[in-house]
Amino acid sequence: MSDVKDRIAASSKPEEPPTPPAMGLVGWLRWTWRQLTSMKTALVLLFLLALGAVPGSLVPQTPIDPIKVSDFLAAHKTLGPIYDKLGLFDVYKSAWFSAIYLLLFISLIGCVVPRLSVYAKGLRARPPKPPRNLNRLPGYERFEVDGGDGVLEAATRELRKRRFRVQAYDGAVGAERGYLREAGNLLFHFSLILALVGVAWGSLFGYRGSVLVVVGNGFSNTVAQYDDFTPGRAFSGDDDLPPFSLTVKDFQVKFQEDGPQKGAAREFKAQLAYQETPDAPEKSYELQVNHPLKLDGSSVYLLGHGYAPRVTVKDGQGNVAFSGPAPFLPQDSNFSSFGVIKAPDARPMTLGFEGFFLPTAVIGPDGPVSVFPDDLNPELVMTGYYGRPQPETGKPESVYQLDKTKLTQFQQNGDKWRFQLAPGQTVPLPDKAGSITFDGYSRWVKLQVSHTPGTDLALAGILLAILGLMGSLFVHPRRTWVRVRDEDGRTVVEVAGLDRGPERGLGDEIHAITKSLRPAGPSKEEQP
Amino acid sequence: MSPETYAQVSNLLIPTATVIYVLALISHAMEWALGRTAVAKAAVEQEADAEVLVGSAASPAEVGAASVSTGSGSGAAGPSTSGAEGVASERLDAASRIGLLLTWLAFVLHLGGVVTRGLAAGRVPWGNMYEFSITASLAVAIVYLIFVQKYKLQWLGLGVTFVISAVLGLASLALYTPAGPLVPALHSYWLVIHVSAAAISGGAFTVGGLVSVLYLVKARAERKVLEGGSMSASLRRLPTAEAMDGTAYKVLAFAFPLWTFGVLVAGPIWAEHAWGRYWGWDPKEVWSLVTWVVYAAYLHARATAGWRGRRAATIAIVGWFVFIFNFVGVNLLVSGLHSYAGV
Ligand code: HEM
Numbered sequence: 001m002s003d004v005k006d007r008i009a010a011s012s013k014p015e016e017p018p019t020p021p022a023m024g025l026v027g028w029l030r031w032t033w034r035q036l037t038s039m040k041t042a043l044v045l046l047f048l049l050a051l052g053a054v055p056g057s058l059v060p061q062t063p064i065d066p067i068k069v070s071d072f073l074a075a076h077k078t079l080g081p082i083y084d085k086l087g088l089f090d091v092y093k094s095a096w097f098s099a100i101y102l103l104l105f106i107s108l109i110g111c112v113v114p115r116l117s118v119y120a121k122g123l124r125a126r127p128p129k130p131p132r133n134l135n136r137l138p139g140y141e142r143f144e145v146d147g148g149d150g151v152l153e154a155a156t157r158e159l160r161k162r163r164f165r166v167q168a169y170d171g172a173v174g175a176e177r178g179y180l181r182e183a184g185n186l187l188f189h190f191s192l193i194l195a196l197v198g199v200a201w202g203s204l205f206g207y208r209g210s211v212l213v214v215v216g217n218g219f220s221n222t223v224a225q226y227d228d229f230t231p232g233r234a235f236s237g238d239d240d241l242p243p244f245s246l247t248v249k250d251f252q253v254k255f256q257e258d259g260p261q262k263g264a265a266r267e268f269k270a271q272l273a274y275q276e277t278p279d280a281p282e283k284s285y286e287l288q289v290n291h292p293l294k295l296d297g298s299s300v301y302l303l304g305h306g307y308a309p310r311v312t313v314k315d316g317q318g319n320v321a322f323s324g325p326a327p328f329l330p331q332d333s334n335f336s337s338f339g340v341i342k343a344p345d346a347r348p349m350t351l352g353f354e355g356f357f358l359p360t361a362v363i364g365p366d367g368p369v370s371v372f373p374d375d376l377n378p379e380l381v382m383t384g385y386y387g388r389p390q391p392e393t394g395k396p397e398s399v400y401q402l403d404k405t406k407l408t409q410f411q412q413n414g415d416k417w418r419f420q421l422a423p424g425q426t427v428p429l430p431d432k433a434g435s436i437t438f439d440g441y442s443r444w445v446k447l448q449v450s451h452t453p454g455t456d457l458a459l460a461g462i463l464l465a466i467l468g469l470m471g472s473l474f475v476h477p478r479r480t481w482v483r484v485r486d487e488d489g490r491t492v493v494e495v496a497g498l499d500r501g502p503e504r505g506l507g508d509e510i511h512a513i514t515k516s517l518r519p520a521g522p523s524k525e526e527q528p
Numbered sequence: 529m530s531p532e533t534y535a536q537v538s539n540l541l542i543p544t545a546t547v548i549y550v551l552a553l554i555s556h557a558m559e560w561a562l563g564r565t566a567v568a569k570a571a572v573e574q575e576a577d578a579e580v581l582v583g584s585a586a587s588p589a590e591v592g593a594a595s596v597s598t599g600s601g602s603g604a605a606g607p608s609t610s611g612a613e614g615v616a617s618e619r620l621d622a623a624s625r626i627g628l629l630l631t632w633l634a635f636v637l638h639l640g641g642v643v644t645r646g647l648a649a650g651r652v653p654w655g656n657m658y659e660f661s662i663t664a665s666l667a668v669a670i671v672y673l674i675f676v677q678k679y680k681l682q683w684l685g686l687g688v689t690f691v692i693s694a695v696l697g698l699a700s701l702a703l704y705t706p707a708g709p710l711v712p713a714l715h716s717y718w719l720v721i722h723v724s725a726a727a728i729s730g731g732a733f734t735v736g737g738l739v740s741v742l743y744l745v746k747a748r749a750e751r752k753v754l755e756g757g758s759m760s761a762s763l764r765r766l767p768t769a770e771a772m773d774g775t776a777y778k779v780l781a782f783a784f785p786l787w788t789f790g791v792l793v794a795g796p797i798w799a800e801h802a803w804g805r806y807w808g809w810d811p812k813e814v815w816s817l818v819t820w821v822v823y824a825a826y827l828h829a830r831a832t833a834g835w836r837g838r839r840a841a842t843i844a845i846v847g848w849f850v851f852i853f854n855f856v857g858v859n860l861l862v863s864g865l866h867s868y869a870g871v
Contacts, residue, residue: 039828040832042828043825043828043829043832043835046824046825047821047825049821050818050825050850053814053821054814056814057814057815057858058811092809199807208804208805289802290802292801292804301803303803448803450804450805455806458806459793462788463793466789469784469785469788473781473784473827474781
C-alpha cells in the first residue's frame with residue numbers, strides 16, 4: 001500500500017512542471033501504473049497465475065497431505081530443501097503466488113474503475129457521424145434510386161426496429177447498438193472482485209477442524225478436542241466456535257458384496273445426538289456423505305470411517321494397564337487397519353503393541369490380510385514391545401505411532417513374537433509380562449467441522465460474473481451508417497457497418513438493411 | 529429391460545458407433561485426399577471461382593473476404609480446368625456429405641449407448657473414466673452437430689470424427705469398466721450438473737481447439753499464397769482464416785461461461801456438500817482453474833493488439849491440451865479426492 005501513498009504524495013506536489021521530465025518520480029509511477037493496468041500485463045499475469053498454480057498439483061502440499069511432504073523430503077535430500085525454500089510445498093500460500101494474484105487484483109481494479117467512467121460517458125454519447133469513405137468499412141453495399149426522399153426515414157425506422165440507437169446527420173444517419181456488451185464486461189470484472197473478496201473473507205475468518213470419534217463417544221466443539229485444526233488468519237479462538245456438542249450413537253456402512261466393484265462403499269450413515277448449546281434440548285440427526293449437519297454457521301461432515309479394536313492389557317502384576325477402544329487407521333480399500341496400543345502405566349515394564357486389525361482376515365502367501373472391508377472375519381494381528389518405565393515428558397505423542405527408541409520387541413523361541421486374536425480371545429505375553437485380550441471392536445467416524453463465512457458473497461459474485469460474461473460475449477456491438485448522396489447527378493444510397501466486438505463479421509445484416517431500403521422491382525444493384 | 533440387458537445393449541452400441549465414426553473419418557479423409565489430387569490435376573495457377581470453392585462458407589461477407597484473400601475470383605481460370613475442379617469439387621462435397629451423414633448415424637447409436645449405460649447403472653453415466661470418456665466424446669459430437677448447421681462446420685468433420693473415434697476406441701479397449709453403482713461421495717445432483725457442464729464445455733473446447741488448429745494451417749497457407757505460392761483444393765475449401773478465427777471465438781465464447789459455471793459454481797457447491805470445503809486445491813480443481821485462466825487469457829488475447837489471430841489460436845490449443853490433461857493426466861498420474869472408483 002505504501003506506493004499508493006507515495007503516489008498520492010507525489011502527485012500532490014504543486015511545483016511539478018506540467019510535463020514532467022522523462023522519468024521523474026511521478027512520471028515513473030505513472031508509467032508503472034499504466035504498465036500494470038494494461039491489457040498486456042493482465043495477459044501476462046493470467047499466464048503466470050495458470051503456470052504458478054501447476055506445481056501445487058504435482059508436488060505434495062503440506063495443508064493437504066503433510067505425511068507425503070515429509071516422505072518427499074526424506075526421499076529427495078537435495079531437491080527437497082530447494083523446493084521448501086521456493087515454497088513449493090505450500091504453493092497457494094507462498095509469497096510468489098500471492099504476489100501474482102495480488103498484482104492481478106490490483107491490475108484488475110486499476111483497469112476496470114477508469115473504464116466505468118468512460119462507459120458512463122459513452123452511454124450518453126450519440127452514434128457518431130459517418131466516416132468519409134464508407135466503402136472502406138468491412139460491410140458495405142450501395143444502390144441507386146431515383147430521388148432519395150424518404151430513404152433516411154425508412155432507414156431510421158429499420159435501424160430502430162433492429163434496436164439500434166439512431167442519430168440523424170446531414171444527408172445520413174448514424175446508428176449504434178450493443179451498449180450492453182461493455183456493461184456486461186464491467187459487471188464481469190467487478191463481480192470477480194466481489195467473489196475474490198468473499199473468498200478472502202472466508203479464508204481469514206473461517207476455520208476447519210477434524211476429529212475422529214469412536215461410536216458411542218462424544219465431541220464438544222472446542223479447539224482442544226480437535227485432532228487437527230486449521231484456523232483462518234483472523235480467527236481468534238474458542239470464542240469463535242459455536243458451543244455445540246454431539247454423540248455418535250451408531251454407524252452403519254454397506255459395501256458392494258459381489259461384482260467387479262466388490263468392496264466399494266455403497267452407503268454410510270452415522271446417527272448423531274447433538275445439542276446446539278449446553279442447555280439446549282438434545283436432537284438427533286442422520287449424518288451422511290453429502291448431507292452435513294448445519295449448526296449456527298458451522299457444518300459437520302462425515303468424512304471417513306474405520307475400526308477401533310477394544311483391548312484390555314494386563315501387566316506383569318495382574319493390574320489392568322489399558323482398556324478401551326484404540327482407533328486403527330485403514331491402509332487399503334479392504335480396511336486392513338494399522339494401529340498401536342500403549343500401556344505406559346504397566347509395571348514392572350511398560351508395554352506397547354503395534355499391528356493390524358483385519359476386518360475379513362484370511363491367510364495369504366505373505367501372512368494374514370484383509371480381503372473385504374466389512375467385518376466378516378475380524379482378527380487382530382500384532383506384535384508387542386516392552387521397556388523401562390519412563391518419566392512423563394508431557395511431550396505430545398501421536399496415538400497412531402509407537403516410539404520404539406526405548407522399547408525392545410518381545411521374542412519367543414528366538415523369533416519375533418507375534419499373535420493373532422479373534423474377538424474374545426486372550427494371549428499371555430512372553431516372559432510372564434502380562435496378557436492382552438481382544439474384547440471386540442467398535443467403529444469410528446471421522447468428522448469435519450468447518451465454517452467458511454463469505455461463501456454467499458463469493459457465490460453471488462461468480463453468478464453475477466457469469467451474467468455479465470454472457471452479456472459481454474453474446475451482445476454484438478455494431479455501428480451502421482446510411483448515407484444518401486449525389487454522385488454525377490445520380491442518387492446513391494450507401495449502407496455500411498462495422499462490428500466492434502471481437503467476433504468479426506457482420507453476418508448478413510448490412511445486406512438485409514439494404515434490401516429493406518431498396519425500392520421494389522428491378523433496380524441497378526452494385527456490389528463493390 | 530433388466531440392468532444386465534441395458535448393459536449388454538450399451539456394450540453393443542458403443543463399439544458399433546465407434547466403427548461408424550471411423551467410417552465417417554475415412555469419408556472425410558477421402559475428402560481431403562481428393563482435394564490434394566484435385567490440385568495436382570488442375571494447373572496450379574488457376575484460382576477457380578472462389579464462390580464455388582468456398583461454397584460451404586457462411587455469409588456473403590465471408591465469401592467476399594474469401595475472394596479477397598485467395599487472390600480475387602477473376603475470370604483468369606480457363607473453362608477446362610474450371611470444369612475439372614468443378615467435378616472434383618462435387619466429389620469432395622459428396623465425400624463431405626457422406627461423412628456428415630455417417631457422423632449423425634454414429635451419434636444416434638452413441639447417444640443410445642450412453643443412455644443405456646446410464647440405465648444399466650441406475651444413475652448418470654459418468655461415474656468412472658470409461659463412462660466419462662463415452663459421455664465426453666458424445667458432448668464433442670453434440671457441440672459439433674449443433675454448430676455444423678449454424679456455422680457451416682462440415683470442414684471440421686475430419687478432426688471431430690478422429691477425436692471421437694480415438695476416445696471411444698481407447699475407452700472400449702483400455703478403460704472399460706462394467707456398469708455398477710457409485711461410491712457415496714458421488715451421490716449428488718450437483719454431480720449431474722457439474723459434470724454435464726464440464727462435459728459440454730469440454731466438447732466445445734475440443735471443437736474450438738480443432739478449429740484453431742485448422743486456422744493455423746489455413747492462415748499459413750494464405751500467407752504462402754500472398755507470397756505467390758499455391759494452396760491445395762482441400763485447404764481452399766476451408767473458410768478463410770479470418771472466418772475460422774471468428775468461428776473458434778464463437779464456440780469458445782459459448783464454452784467459457786458454461787465452464788465457469790461448471791467448475792466455479794457447481795463444482796465448489798458439490799465439494800462443499802461432499803468434503804466440507806468448496807475449494808481445496810485438489811489437483812483436479814487446480815487444473816480446472818488453470819483451464820479457466822487459460823481461456824480467460826484467450827479472450828483477453830483476442831482483444832489485445834498483436835495477440836489476435838495466431839497467438840490467440842495458440843492459446844486456444846494450449847487451453848484444449850490443459851483440459852485434456854486435466855481429464856486424462858490428472859486422473860492417471862496424480863492422486864487426489866477426485867480419483868474415480870476403479871478408474
Ligand atoms: C482476474 C483476472 C481477470 C480475468 C479472469 C479476466 C477475464 C476476462 C474475460 C473472461 C474476458 C472476456 C469476456 C468479456 O469480454 O467480458 C475479459 C475481457 C476483458 N478484460 Fe479481463 N479479466 C481479468 C483481468 C483483467 C484486467 C486486469 C484487465 C485490465 C488490464 C482486464 C481487461 C479486460 C478487457 C478490456 C476486456 C474486454 C475485451 C474485449 O473487448 O473483448 N481484465 N476478461
